Amino acid sequence: MNARYAAETGGSRPGAVAVIRIDTEDADGFFRACAMAPVSPGASAVRRVLGLDEALVARPDSRTLFIMPHGGGAILRGVAEGLDRLGLRRAEGDAHRWPEARDAIEERMLGVLAEATSPRAVGLLLDQPRRWRAHDPGDGMADAHVLSRLIRPPLVAAVGGANIGKSSLLNAVSGASVALAFDRAGTTRDAVGVLVELDGLVVRWLDTPGIDALGTPAAMIALDGARQADLVLRCVDSTADASDPDPAAIEADLVVATRADRGRPGFRADAVTSASTGLGIAELARLIRSSLTPDAVLDDPRPWRFWDAAAQA
Ligand SMILES: Nc1nc2c(ncn2[C@@H]2O[C@H](COP(=O)(O)OP(=O)(O)OP(=O)(O)O)[C@@H](O)[C@H]2O)c(=O)[nH]1
Ligand SMILES: [Mg+2]
Incomplete structure (x- = not known):
């Protein structure tokens, strides 16, 4: 029945x-x-x-x-x-x-759809009942670990030296003034987490205090944020001298040059940005999105066990 x-x-x-x-x-x-x-x-x-x-x-x-x-x-x-x-x-x-809902997958899908944070989740979730109906178990599944980031925002930590434009970068990517930016080292005293949509993926962006020296409370907060993050951005002022010792030289996924309107970076950077002019901001958003949710995974036509991600959220 x-x-x-x-x-x-x-x-x-x-x-x-x-x-x-x-x-x-x-x-x-x-x-x-x-x-x-x-x-x-x-x-x-x-x-x-x-x-x-x-x-x-x-x-x-x-x-x-x-x-x-x-x-x-x-x-x-x-x-x-x-x-x-x-x-x-x-x-x-x-x-x-x-x-x-017409079947159990559709029931689950509607429940998860109501909770998913990222716009990119919508089309993928709506297509899941069709994919599961056509599913051949021999084909395997889409990468649920990566796709769960569309439901539960991944953590992106921006770390780097003091007073080099980290908070301004957050304001630029979010298109709003969410973080305190000021021309004085130590403006950010605590890790500030904000939900930001980047190219259709909502992330929790952690703006951390600048690291002037290792071992300080600010550095400890920043490094703790980096340890928990799914993606670490190491922000470096574009005018920094590549030969200077960098106390914030921690392991990072992407190097982001900041304040590039004041001069092009003399070091290798994955993104070159200026919060003041908007240079490289959209490119940075796309780069973060594709690092966390690569196109190959988003375009994978196989079904996704999406309900596990929602249960952990
Ligand atoms: N020219 C220029 N100035 C910028 C840019 N981004 C930030 N600034 C200035 O750089 C200074 C520091 O900016 P913040 O964003 O507060 O830097 P921060 O790295 O968050 O600083 P702390 O929190 O103190 O570590 C401020 O005076 C900003 O106006 C930029 O893209 N270009
Ligand atoms: Mg700051």
């Missing part, structure tokens, strides 16, 4: 009254299958349910039923077993919030 049910009252925990919701396109078929006199849409009535108990049966619309028997454990188990025998599917978790 194409119908599903869910206990609205705490699963199998006993209570005075239990509420079991049934979603079905064929309520009349359901009434026939359990030998129960039908209840009209908009009405409620007391009915004997599955030979187990007298229950209030409410039908707010043509495709939704609420069955409210006494809430003892034995009755609840009996009703669940009876519904299983009739071929109703038991909805998992919050899945019954999506009665319009």
Whole structure:
């Protein structure tokens, strides 16, 4: 029978009254299958349910039923077993919030879609029911670790020396003044995390205090942020002398030259930027996005176990 049910009252925990919701396109078929006199849409009535108990049966619309028997454990188990025998599917978790879903993948997809942070998640999630229906297990799956970043924002830590434009860079990529930028070393005292959309991927951008010397509290906060990050940007002032010792020379995924309107960098950089003129800001956003969620993974046509990522979120 194409119908599903869910206990609205705490699963199998006993209570005075239990509420079991049934979603079905064929309520009349359901009434026939359990030998129960039908209840009209908009009405409620007391009915004997599955030979187990007298229950209030409410039908707010043509495709939704609420069955409210006494809430003892034995009755609840009996009703669940009876519904299983009739071929109703038991909805998992919050899945019954999506009665319009046509199958279990679509139910899960609608739940995850409501929580996903990145615009790039939308098209991919909407396509998952089709992909799972056509799935050949021999083909394997898309990279769930990488794709989970579309649901749960990955952490990007911007670290570097003091007063070299790290906070201004965050303001430039976010298109808003979210971080305090000021012409004085030590303006950023704590790690500041902000959600920023970069080329369709939402990341948590950690603006860290400048590292003037290793071992200082500021450096410890910055390095701690870098350790936790999915992607570390090492920001270096474009006018820095490449031969100067750099206290912030920590291991990083990308080197970003800042304040490049004041002079082109004399060192190798993955991105050359100016928060003042906007130079390289869009390119940096694309580079971060493609480093965290490469095109090859986003374009992978195979299905994605997206519900695991949502469960960890
Ligand atoms: N010319 C120019 N100046 C910039 C640019 N970005 C930042 N600045 C200036 O550089 C100074 C320091 O900028 P911040 O963004 O506060 O630098 P920071 O690295 O966050 O500094 P701390 O938090 O103190 O480590 C400010 O006076 C900014 O106006 C830029 O792209 N070009
Ligand atoms: Mg700062």
